[in-house]
Amino acid sequence: MAQSLESIPNNVDLSSDRRLQRALEQWQPNFLQWWKEVGPDGFQGHQVYLRTAISVEANGWAHFNFVRMPEYRWGIFLEPKSERKIGFGDLMGEPVWDEVPGEHRNALRRIIVTQADTEPASVEQQRQLGKTCPSMYDLRNLFQVNVEEGRHLWAMVYLLHRFFGRDGREEADELLQRRSGSHDKPRILNAFNEPIDDWLSFFMFTMFTDRDGKYQLAALAQSGFDPLARTTRFMLTEEAHHLFVGETGVDRIVQRCGELAAAGKDARKEGAVPFELIQKYINLWFSLSLDLFGGEVSSNAADFFAAGLKGRFREDTLGEHKAMGQIYRMEVPEGGELVEQEVPLRNAMNEVLRDEYVKDCQRALDRWNKTLASAGATGMRLRLPHRRFHRGVGPCAGLYFDPEGRFIPEQEWKAREGEWLPTAEDRAFVKSLMHPVIERGKMASWIAPPPKGINGMPIDFEYVKPPEA
Ligand SMILES: [Fe+2]
Numbered sequence: 001m002a003q004s005l006e007s008i009p010n011n012v013d014l015s016s017d018r019r020l021q022r023a024l025e026q027w028q029p030n031f032l033q034w035w036k037e038v039g040p041d042g043f044q045g046h047q048v049y050l051r052t053a054i055s056v057e058a059n060g061w062a063h064f065n066f067v068r069m070p071e072y073r074w075g076i077f078l079e080p081k082s083e084r085k086i087g088f089g090d091l092m093g094e095p096v097w098d099e100v101p102g103e104h105r106n107a108l109r110r111i112i113v114t115q116a117d118t119e120p121a122s123v124e125q126q127r128q129l130g131k132t133c134p135s136m137y138d139l140r141n142l143f144q145v146n147v148e149e150g151r152h153l154w155a156m157v158y159l160l161h162r163f164f165g166r167d168g169r170e171e172a173d174e175l176l177q178r179r180s181g182s183h184d185k186p187r188i189l190n191a192f193n194e195p196i197d198d199w200l201s202f203f204m205f206t207m208f209t210d211r212d213g214k215y216q217l218a219a220l221a222q223s224g225f226d227p228l229a230r231t232t233r234f235m236l237t238e239e240a241h242h243l244f245v246g247e248t249g250v251d252r253i254v255q256r257c258g259e260l261a262a263a264g265k266d267a268r269k270e271g272a273v274p275f276e277l278i279q280k281y282i283n284l285w286f287s288l289s290l291d292l293f294g295g296e297v298s299s300n301a302a303d304f305f306a307a308g309l310k311g312r313f314r315e316d317t318l319g320e321h322k323a324m325g326q327i328y329r330m331e332v333p334e335g336g337e338l339v340e341q342e343v344p345l346r347n348a349m350n351e352v353l354r355d356e357y358v359k360d361c362q363r364a365l366d367r368w369n370k371t372l373a374s375a376g377a378t379g380m381r382l383r384l385p386h387r388r389f390h391r392g393v394g395p396c397a398g399l400y401f402d403p404e405g406r407f408i409p410e411q412e413w414k415a416r417e418g419e420w421l422p423t424a425e426d427r428a429f430v431k432s433l434m435h436p437v438i439e440r441g442k443m444a445s446w447i448a449p450p451p452k453g454i455n456g457m458p459i460d461f462e463y464v465k466p467p468e469a
């Protein structure tokens with residue numbers, strides 16, 4: 001079943017670099033072993049209608065055909081090289097680097113490993129979901145996300161092997177050794193150790209947590225380390241589909257909920273997700289994902305920006321690229337109250353990126369609220385909680401805020417937490433809805449059908465075929 005290295009689609013001239021080839025040849029069987037052990041449980045022999053990137057050109061990056069997942073062609077692609085200059089920070093205007101500058105080696109390795117770790121982690125988190133898919137269309141989308149996260153791991157491992165020598169090889173091995181949720185060797189970031197064992201969580205994850213990934217990748221797409229910038233630019237094209245899966249998945253759950261409410265029916269009795277549960281899951285996944293941006297005030301973020309390692313979202317469209325002598329105002333908790341603090345802009349880069357993310361999430365919320373309105377569910381409105389709510393990172397961690405961002409005493413939090421975040425009962429109810437629906441074109445009772453199929457195919461297309469007997 002294992003593929004030869006020559007079959008790996010790439011535009012990094014893999015065949016001419018013997019040292020790199022040897023490193024990847026050693027890593028590849030371990031990757032496949034990892035995929036078998038903790039990748040999608042079941043379905044490994046099924047034929048899945050998947051998109052495979054076979055080149056970076058418009059006609060090559062979205063090639064559709066039926067493949068068995070272990071035979072997916074995980075490729076290595078960088079966006080074609082262009083005459084880029086460093087676009088921000090202290091080295092603004094200097095040529096970008098094709099190799100890793102010695103003084104930034106540790107920082108870049110850490111940035112790459114942290115990003116890379118999220119890719120296999122999410123595959124592990126989602127491995128049981130196939131068994132309870134709400135439709136064949138959704139099953140195919142799950143597997144598309146899974147194989148592409150696998151490819152993103154390849155993309156990052158290529159950078160580690162190609163540019164970081166022995167350390168890079170060791171890091172690449174460890175990426176296959178950590179496990180989501182493991183006690184001894186957990187994944188690096190917290191949200192990637194949360195189990196995702198129901199589809200409401202899956203859609204929330206691809207909506208909110210993958211969206212953090214989009215903003216991190218977009219910031220790295222500006223990097224002065226050109227291979228990293230070019231890799232992440234290509235990853236972003238695939239990531240867009242994951243965000244689509246999440247945003248439209250939640251939208252279809254919202255639609256079903258709204259239609260039942262408009263008809264005066266009880267969502268629970270109809271086997272759908274009640275409105276307040278959708279809100280609680282939004283509160284949970286939005287707050288967990290906000291933490292992924294890091295602390296509000298960060299000297300690391302300032303250093304990365306100054307050195308040209310990590311820029312802002314769409315840095316190239318901003319008017320000013322040095323971010324020197326400017327301040328960012330934020331409200332921070334101090335001695336039991338909120339005070340306004342002035343922070344040098346460079347130290348607020350995490351918060352600047354988080355601002356863009358919050359705007360994007362609000363746009364999706366507005367869309368879901370439109371769906372509720374057009375379903376006739378008057379009076380139902382979903383809201384994003386305040387960014388101080390339920391934080392585990394930054395100055396609000398360990399303090400208590402309600403979804404409006406107001407300080408509350410610990411006792412009140414304990415009494416009301418269950419109004420705002422999913423309780424054990426809520427989770428059990430959501431789980432009780434999860435029964436597999438795999439007949440072509442059918443949908444589970446808790447989700448509306450999508451408006452259209454994948455790649456121009458009908459909604460009732462046979463996206464996943466059982467192994468041939
Ligand atoms: Fe990814």
Ligand SMILES: [Fe+2]
Nearest residue numbers: 210213239242
């Ligand atoms: Fe993703």
